[in-house]
Amino acid sequence: MPDALEMTCADVDDALAIVALRDELARWQRSVGVDQWQPGEVHPVVVGQQVLAGEWWVLRREGAVVATARVLGEDPHVWGGELGRDGTAGYLHGLMVARSAVGDGLGARVLDWFCQYTLTCGRSVARLDCVADNPRLQRFYLDQGFAEHGVTDFGPTSGWQPVRRFEKRMHREPSDDR
Numbered sequence: 001m002p003d004a005l006e007m008t009c010a011d012v013d014d015a016l017a018i019v020a021l022r023d024e025l026a027r028w029q030r031s032v033g034v035d036q037w038q039p040g041e042v043h044p045v046v047v048g049q050q051v052l053a054g055e056w057w058v059l060r061r062e063g064a065v066v067a068t069a070r071v072l073g074e075d076p077h078v079w080g081g082e083l084g085r086d087g088t089a090g091y092l093h094g095l096m097v098a099r100s101a102v103g104d105g106l107g108a109r110v111l112d113w114f115c116q117y118t119l120t121c122g123r124s125v126a127r128l129d130c131v132a133d134n135p136r137l138q139r140f141y142l143d144q145g146f147a148e149h150g151v152t153d154f155g156p157t158s159g160w161q162p163v164r165r166f167e168k169r170m171h172r173e174p175s176d177d178r
Contacts, residue, residue, distance in 0.1 A: 005106075007113045010056035010068065015048040017065040018056060021096050028099055035161060036131040056094075057113075059106060067106040069114060070094040073121075078129050078152050078163060089125035089167070090118035111144050115170055125167050132162040141166045 010018065019042055026037035050056055050070060059067035075091040076084030083089075092114050097106045111126075118126045130137045132151050142148070146166035154160035 005059055005061060005109070007057045007059050007069075007110065007117075009054060010051045010058045010065075012048050012051050014056065014058055014065060014068075015044045015051050018047050018051075018058070018068050018094075018096075019044045021065060021068060021098055022094065024099065025096055034131065034134050036134060057117075059110065061101065065098075066101040066104075067097045067110050068094065069096070069110050071114065071117065073123075075127065078165060079127060080152075083127075088123055089127045090114065090121060090123050092126065092128040095128070107140065108144055111141075111146075115168060119170055124171065125169050127165065127167045129163040129165045132164045138164055138166075144168075 022037060022042055023039040026039045026041075029036050030038075047056065055070045055072060057069055057071060058065045070093040072091040072093065074085045075093075078084065079089075079091070084091075092111075095107065095110055097104075097110070114128075115126045118124075126146070127149070128141065128146065129152070130141070132153075138148075146168045149165040149167045151162050151164050153162040
């Protein structure tokens with residue numbers, strides 16, 4: 001994998017590519033029996049607003065978005081008021097890797113970047129979640145050093161599937177400032 005691949009803050013022109021990637025992955029998820037995302041449920045205008053807020057990051061290969069993720073400074077909806085706003089964590093949503101890039105290690109690379117970015121922002125905990133009935137993705141997060149941190153069930157009338165939460169506690173390496 002070339003070293004030139006790096007996460008960069010998305011620009012508003014990336015909103016369509018992010019939505020297209022999400023819809024592609026939603027169709028694939030449905031084809032393998034994962035009920036998480038639905039094609040067309042996220043609108044490019046909403047993603048564009050999130051991009052303008054600095055929340056979306058992208059990884060490009062030959063100019064095309066091949067991986068992306070949304071990073072937030074709080075997430076009370078999934079993590080509850082206390083944990084979701086405690087100021088110690090960064091929150092990752094919408095981690096996506098194009099099906100054409102599966103097997104290239106980009107998911108792990110995005111997670112590594114997210115953990116480093118979280119530390120850079122002065123936070124020591126990286127948190128994320130996924131639909132509770134996706135054992136394959138859960139295994140991936142566990143293999144990347146994240147620990148399970150319970151389930152949030154939004155209730156039967158919410159329209160949201162229960163999600164399993166994961167977190168990774170990190171420590172900044174001491175610098176050699178002698």
